[in-house]
Amino acid sequence: MPVPTPETKHFWEGTAVGELRIQRCTSCEKFYFYPRPYCPLCNSGDVEWRVVSGKGTLASYNINYRPFPMFKTDEPQVIALVQLDEGVRLMSNIIGVDPLPENLPLGLRLKVEFEPRGDQFLPVFTPENTEGN
Numbered sequence: 001m002p003v004p005t006p007e008t009k010h011f012w013e014g015t016a017v018g019e020l021r022i023q024r025c026t027s028c029e030k031f032y033f034y035p036r037p038y039c040p041l042c043n044s045g046d047v048e049w050r051v052v053s054g055k056g057t058l059a060s061y062n063i064n065y066r067p068f069p070m071f072k073t074d075e076p077q078v079i080a081l082v083q084l085d086e087g088v089r090l091m092s093n094i095i096g097v098d099p100l101p102e103n104l105p106l107g108l109r110l111k112v113e114f115e116p117r118g119d120q121f122l123p124v125f126t127p128e129n130t131e132g133n
């Protein structure tokens with residue numbers, strides 16, 4: 001699991017209470033990820049934390065068939081790049097669907113959920129409309 005640092009502490013405190021918190025630059029008004037004390041787009045130090053919708057789309061993914069001991073499962077893991085509606089991309093896992101390409105069209109609408117992993121809650125994503133899965 002990632003270890004919280006001063007830069008990411010607020011992010012992990014958010015996931016523990018069911019909030020996806022992303023930094024936003026108040027100068028150029030763009031969101032960015034991962035957390036940093038300066039905006040990576042315009043170098044401004046005027047940055048803030050926002051609770052975001054946790055909704056987005058599937059931008060890219062990989063199905064990993066090697067077991068991850070830390071996930072305590074032999075099921076294949078979907079490792080995805082999720083494009084949040086706020087414009088940033090996060091690496092995450094997709095849950096709640098069989099890990100088959102036909103279930104994972106690019107552009108699929110996703111919503112965040114938080115899974116306990118060790119001492120932390122990891123943001124994972126599931127299809128926004130789960131009917132039919």
Ligand SMILES: [Zn+2]
Pocket residue numbers: 025026027028029030039040041042043044
């Ligand atoms: Zn900026």
